Amino acid sequence: MEQSFLAWLRGRVRNLPAASVGVGIGDDAAIIDVPVGQQLVATTDTIIDQVDFVFGQHAAVDIGFKAMAINLSDVAAMGGVATSALVTLSLPSTKATETAAAIYEGILEAAQKYGVAIAGGDLSVYDGPLSISITMLGTVPVGAAWLRSGAIEGDVLIVSGPVGGSLLGRHLRPHPRLDLVSRLREAVTVHAAIDISDGFSLDLDRLCAASGVGVAIDTERLPIHADAVARAEATGRKPLEHALGDGEDFELILAMSVDDWEKIQSQAETWGLVRIGKFIGRTGLWSTGEKGLQRMLASGFIHGQKRDSGLNAIGLGNAPH
């Protein structure tokens, strides 16, 4: 790597918000403040060329942005505020500096947009595919993280926006729903949350399994993204199938009490929230309709099994197996 690149990077990083970072790049480790009354949120996710994206086909700036956004989404799913990131790039030796700079454009764009400092990281040049590994750090009020395991029978099921068809391009530019965290914390108690990375029904199933409850989904209310409709035209499947099974929407699935939902109902639409069902004592996913409860199977990306795209990443910190 050229020294000029590192000088450029350090200059760019200095311009980011860094209120919580006491010591950033340039020492053996970063020193970060966690205010009294807060706990640390920490998550890490890696994306790799030919596994999670296709370098050349997907723009480097988008790949960098996505690497940040998927980690920011995990912080949002915990009800956290993201403060700083550690960024590790493993770069193919051909045009390593150009690649690093282009990827960093997207990383810095996301950092600026979501108010996150780059507190440190690592750069390697190697004989392998481009890989971007980010550790995102943040804070949550002590004891008030939104876990997957907190949904209870009677809670309403909420999704934070339309889902499906992200593969048409949205998956590269996700909008992690950090905006919802302060809004919801001010108004209600979220019982449980998860972000939709592997598919609405699969991630909902994980939340149910962690909480020991089931869920009755009014599938007619599920907000289907226009991209899911467009995808359905290409695949011959139903838009609803894409909405239920496609991954990388990065919207949140939320559980809260009926009373809390009624408190925020007037603003909920503005925030993108839609009530689409309720959590029930009987385990499993169920659709509600004219015929009564019908069993649904979770569909989506099953960890550890290759699917068409060759995806084969397992989020150790991000998903129960």
Add this chain to the structure above:
Amino acid sequence: MEQSFLAWLRGRVRNLPAASVGVGIGDDAAIIDVPVGQQLVATTDTIIDQVDFVFGQHAAVDIGFKAMAINLSDVAAMGGVATSALVTLSLPSTKATETAAAIYEGILEAAQKYGVAIAGGDLSVYDGPLSISITMLGTVPVGAAWLRSGAIEGDVLIVSGPVGGSLLGRHLRPHPRLDLVSRLREAVTVHAAIDISDGFSLDLDRLCAASGVGVAIDTERLPIHADAVARAEATGRKPLEHALGDGEDFELILAMSVDDWEKIQSQAETWGLVRIGKFIGRTGLWSTGEKGLQRMLASGFIHGQKRDSGLNAIGLGNAPH
């Protein structure tokens, strides 16, 4: 990856100390306590087959141990206490599960030995070389991290143990000097610290540059490791050259006042500490001897330049450039 591997891993991880981890593997992110009066220490370092080690030649358990140890050493160099790690493995598809299990044996051994929880991570299978990326988290008392920049003129220069020749095998089984942190914090005020990853003289030069001071080294007092002597026999260079220039010792270089040094002098030897010089106003590295101050050049692994082994990793968070 096989589900049985993940089940095994989660069982093993549960047996580790995890006092500070509120939520570990299995949610969107980990939740970690940072006690009142403490700041977070965060560092990340990646090691890659053919860049930092040679898979097949070096045992997988050692590689896993080393990946943890180099990060633990960075926490020690900040005067921190390590609490938890996020572990990311990128695995070649051939025998991915066996490789992951063998690497994790070393990771878990280090976690057990140094009292660190595995709070999360990521696993990918890809068409590339084995890569292990670890983010280590810990705590330091607020405002009391041992920075590189705190050495002042008149401070004594201390090294925590013999250096040189780690390539003979020690580099795979480093002993991060976390043991020194509580001992020194109880007795003295450390002004500055750095761990020796790229070579004694090079890392000392970095500390001096960050502190805006120079250093006069009594090279005859520098503790030379027996491995440096052995290496010198093979290379024809002097043992002192290996002690000054070889990397991956993972001992600490420390700066403190003369008064503080005298306070701990009686125990210092037991802890491995040796006083080998003093920090001076005149910048640069200088050796003291019969001829008076002689200019020394920092030698060691210069980041971003390939050396014989093909090493080409740049610690963004761990080293100034």
